[in-house]
Amino acid sequence: MSRLTLGKRLTCQPQGKSYSRIVARCTLPDGRSLSCAVIAAGAAGAAVRWDWYWRQYGMGECR
Template sequence: MTAAPPPSLICHVVHVHDGDGPLWCRSGEKIRIAGVQAPDFESAAPCHRPAAQRRTYDCDDRAARRSQQIVARLALGKRLVCQPVDRSYERVVARCRLPDGRSLSCAAVAAGAAVRWDRYWRRYGMGGCR
């Protein structure tokens, strides 16, 4: 018998730390966006991305700020429906849907805020983006 997946959670986003999370929910939950890697403020290391998607930006503070701003435009103040898939650093890793039904992971990639992190994209069963 297969265990049932954890129930979806609703996240009213009140803060976006960087382009892959955490997103801080009004409930106090912190969510890492599943399947993507974005520039962050904690590290100057290059982002993980396939060779075909590499660009000439480094994961520096400017790239991290731009990524955070894009995800904030997508999610801040919105009600997301999120399906937990894992835990990482005391955060829930989740596949989240925007109010219009789009995957937040796909929207972040399409907007240039993040890249697919293929190892986790496959692990979390992210599927394709429209």
């Protein structure tokens, strides 16, 4: 994740709360979803998409 974000300005929009934590949709400067980019990188299980939560919080489509 540091390779994707270090020195870059992200845009994040809160989508709700889960277990008292804020859930946010963050976008990289080139318009890509940070969630999608981390999942696509496949960094040894660093992130997985759980469809129920993805839909619940309106995380959008990966391109």
